[in-house]
Amino acid sequence: MTVVDSLPPRPLEAQELLQLNESDALELAVPIEDEGRVSGVLVATDAWVKGLAFDADAGSWTVAETVALAEGVERVDGLQSCEAAILRFRGDDPDAMTPEDAPGTYEPVVERPGDGDVADDGDGAGAAADDVGTDSESPENGDQKARDEDENEDEQAED
Numbered sequence: 001m002t003v004v005d006s007l008p009p010r011p012l013e014a015q016e017l018l019q020l021n022e023s024d025a026l027e028l029a030v031p032i033e034d035e036g037r038v039s040g041v042l043v044a045t046d047a048w049v050k051g052l053a054f055d056a057d058a059g060s061w062t063v064a065e066t067v068a069l070a071e072g073v074e075r076v077d078g079l080q081s082c083e084a085a086i087l088r089f090r091g092d093d094p095d096a097m098t099p100e101d102a103p104g105t106y107e108p109v110v111e112r113p114g115d116g117d118v119a120d121d122g123d124g125a126g127a128a129a130d131d132v133g134t135d136s137e138s139p140e141n142g143d144q145k146a147r148d149e150d151e152n153e154d155e156q157a158e159d
Contacts, residue, residue, distance in 0.1 A: 004062070004063060010054070012039075020041070025045070049069065049079055049081075049082050051081075062089070064085040064088070065086075
């Protein structure tokens, strides 16, 4: 069974994308969208990268492009090429995209322990109860940074 054959006849939910990413058959599965249901996904193994796009008219997934990772072809180049192919499949011009309107402009923020309430859904991993991430420029973080700097100055003064 191919990767495309294993996908449901609709855009993917976030949990389904996580399951795809955890698949032993793939090394990487990432969406090109930054939120909502996934209708464009980049998948990769050590030998190739594929750009998969959901075709709403046909109600199925299609391979927009495959790039073989042969000698001299870096994975990042394959990922970029496949993302551009997905955008063209959708009728967008990848060369005309700006960072503001590109679908993959999401900048993930890693949640650190103690940064928010975590809800446990029973799998032991936990999930953020609120929006994931923190704003490093928020007043709370600025206050903590100032306290940390004061502590460092106090320790240096004692030396």
